[in-house]
Amino acid sequence: xxxxxxxxxxxxxxxxxxxxxxxxxxxxxxxxxxxxxxxxxxxxxxxxxxxxxxxxxxxxxxxxxxxxxxxxxxxxxxxxxxx
Amino acid sequence: xxxxxxxxxxxxxxxxxxxxxxxxxxxxxxxxxxxxxxxxxxxxxxxxxxxxxxxxxxxxxxxxxxxxxxxxxxxxxxxxxxxxxxxxxxxxxxxxxxxxxxxxxxxxxxxxxxxxxxxxxxxxxxxxxxxxxxxxxxxxxxxxxxxxxxxxxxxxxxxxxxxxxxxxxxxxxxxxxxxxxxxxxxxxxxxxxxxxxxxxxxxxxxxxxxxxxxxxxxxxxxxxxxxxxxxxxxxxxxxxxxxxxxxxxxxxxxxxxxxxxxxxxxxxxxxxxxxxxxxxxxxxxxxxxxxxxxxxxxxxxxxxxxxxxxxxxxxxxxxxxxxxxxxxxxxxxxxxxxxxxxxxxxxxxxxxxxxxxxxxxxxxxxxxxxxxxxxxxxxxxxxxxxxxxxxxxxxxxxxxxxxxxxxxxxxxxxxxxxxxxxxxxxxxxxxxxxxxxxxxxxxxxxxxxxxxxxxxxxxxxxxxxxxxxxxxxxxxxxxxxxxxxxxxxxxxxxxxxxxxxxxxxxxxxxxxxxxxxxxxxxxxxxxxxxxxxxxxxxxxxxxxxxxxxxxxxxxxxxxxxxxxxxxxxxxxxxxxxxxxx
Numbered sequence: 273x274x275x276x277x278x279x280x281x282x283x284x285x286x287x288x289x290x291x292x293x294x295x296x297x298x299x300x301x302x303x304x305x306x307x308x309x310x311x312x313x314x315x316x317x318x319x320x321x322x323x324x325x326x327x328x329x330x331x332x333x334x335x336x337x338x339x340x341x342x343x344x345x346x347x348x349x350x351x352x353x354x355x
Numbered sequence: 356x357x358x359x360x361x362x363x364x365x366x367x368x369x370x371x372x373x374x375x376x377x378x379x380x381x382x383x384x385x386x387x388x389x390x391x392x393x394x395x396x397x398x399x400x401x402x403x404x405x406x407x408x409x410x411x412x413x414x415x416x417x418x419x420x421x422x423x424x425x426x427x428x429x430x431x432x433x434x435x436x437x438x439x440x441x442x443x444x445x446x447x448x449x450x451x452x453x454x455x456x457x458x459x460x461x462x463x464x465x466x467x468x469x470x471x472x473x474x475x476x477x478x479x480x481x482x483x484x485x486x487x488x489x490x491x492x493x494x495x496x497x498x499x500x501x502x503x504x505x506x507x508x509x510x511x512x513x514x515x516x517x518x519x520x521x522x523x524x525x526x527x528x529x530x531x532x533x534x535x536x537x538x539x540x541x542x543x544x545x546x547x548x549x550x551x552x553x554x555x556x557x558x559x560x561x562x563x564x565x566x567x568x569x570x571x572x573x574x575x576x577x578x579x580x581x582x583x584x585x586x587x588x589x590x591x592x593x594x595x596x597x598x599x600x601x602x603x604x605x606x607x608x609x610x611x612x613x614x615x616x617x618x619x620x621x622x623x624x625x626x627x628x629x630x631x632x633x634x635x636x637x638x639x640x641x642x643x644x645x646x647x648x649x650x651x652x653x654x655x656x657x658x659x660x661x662x663x664x665x666x667x668x669x670x671x672x673x674x675x676x677x678x679x680x681x682x683x684x685x686x687x688x689x690x691x692x693x694x695x696x697x698x699x700x701x702x703x704x705x706x707x708x709x710x711x712x713x714x715x716x717x718x719x720x721x722x723x724x725x726x727x728x729x730x731x732x733x734x735x736x737x738x739x740x741x742x743x744x745x746x747x748x749x750x751x752x753x754x755x756x757x758x759x760x761x762x763x764x765x766x767x768x769x770x771x772x773x774x775x776x777x778x779x780x781x782x783x784x785x786x787x788x789x790x791x792x793x794x795x796x797x798x799x800x801x802x803x804x805x806x807x808x809x810x811x812x813x814x815x816x817x818x819x820x821x822x823x824x825x826x827x828x829x830x831x832x833x834x835x836x837x838x839x840x841x842x843x844x845x846x847x848x849x850x851x852x853x854x855x856x857x858x859x860x861x862x863x864x865x866x867x868x869x870x871x872x873x874x875x876x877x878x879x880x881x882x883x884x885x886x887x888x889x890x891x892x893x894x895x896x897x898x899x900x901x902x903x904x905x906x907x908x909x910x911x912x913x914x915x916x917x918x919x920x921x922x923x924x925x926x927x928x929x930x931x932x933x934x935x936x
Contacts, residue, residue, distance in 0.1 A: 315552070316383070316385055316386075316552060319386075319548055319551055319552045319554060320386050323386075323548065323557070323558050323561075324558075326558065327558045333547075334547075335547045335550060335551060338547060338548075338551060339551065
């Protein structure tokens, strides 16, 4: 399990997770990539993504939080808020 | 949500076996395939998935849409949650008879749909989840006390699913209740993801279910390993024999010794289902074998081991020599050793050997060796039950070979009797197993499932044969299989495999000659052969040429108008009717 030690590592992990789950090219991702720019990031994709983020970072979000993040930047702030 | 497929054959290397699987369920399963794929990567096969829209499993079982038919699934997984099956169940205020009728009705609808689907599609293997309540009962005490509670309906539904699996050859039950219990229901079922997206497996549940699927698919394809190699000191017994002496090693019915005895019991269960056992230990051979032979706490005795390497040499070299002696590949071995150094050594030197990560405390040994995925089975054949006895006979044969001066004298002294067995329903599991597991003497390496064999048995253009061998040492069972496609006066040898256990005795020639006799009797004049080279089947590369086939226009061809040469030391008979057990 990875602790969100510093921002850069957290962001790199997020890029990797998003790229794997949504079969995206990791180099094409930015902090603003999200549901609006990634076709497979639909409502089900949102759940898969959050499940994987929870697993990798060892976190547990509430139902309300699971639905919120719509971009990689949102995800990063959600994780940082738990730092 | 519509019909969709995930993955595709185009990405797979061509030598890999691809299995087509449909997922039917009462809840969202879309995240399962990727997790299963992750687990089976490197297992020599892959899955092409098709996920049915959720909660349409009844329709898909009873009246499958054309998409389903076009996909031609080989496996159908049926994942129904107890809560979905029993949704709308009469509550505590209802009479128990009313609850019972409701439970019966719902259970019946699932069992009947499965039964009909399995009967209508004998070529498809159905794997159904058993049921378990994923939420706590509001009244856990009453649930056990009163008649026809949800808990009791679930228990009786599970009994009926198992009964169906006993009755229908192509129905299997996946013990999800057991999987959930092992993970712990709190981790297995994650209410958040269920409420948000009808997902009934949380992250840990998902991993466990994927493991269960991968176990099932591996067993279906016959990817079972053949031999467990175990260490002695601190593995089969506690302590170092050389330091302690036989009286002081720990193995017995009490205390720490009990843990070692339990590991031995698990190994014995593998032995009894056809896994060979072998010893590989750094020890003094005479003293170590005396301990195996005489220590009162031992469950396993010398006769249970097919090969023994007790010496001070490198274990990787010993494992290679065990594989050679038993005539199996390194990818058929499982290695169990308490030493992290030895395990690392084998992982590095022989990556194809499966190394069990034995935990440091012997208390955990039995648990970590029981239920190994690479040793699981979907059917237990007579050959499995007899394999260890047969292996002992093989060792006696090798002794006889050393005692006789010429190869001819040895072959005649074996007094080999062969029986050509026309394919039958009862032979199908073994014939499928032979096509799956035989890598060396295999002309075409076409892998068949039991359902494929049954298919060919029904098809008038196909001839299916098994070859049963016994000799003065005992029975070897069905050791060879052939599938022949007949087109009037020409026949094509689609598949021809001979177990490595009987190689070097001319069995393959006798088998081919016996098949040719059968074909001639029904008017076939020419036999076409095919050799498809793989990494492993070099031993059969010359077979067609040495059996009188000529290579002509991309095809091996041979006349069968006259009898083919057959070894004089093998007496061949033909079995009439379907009498093989």
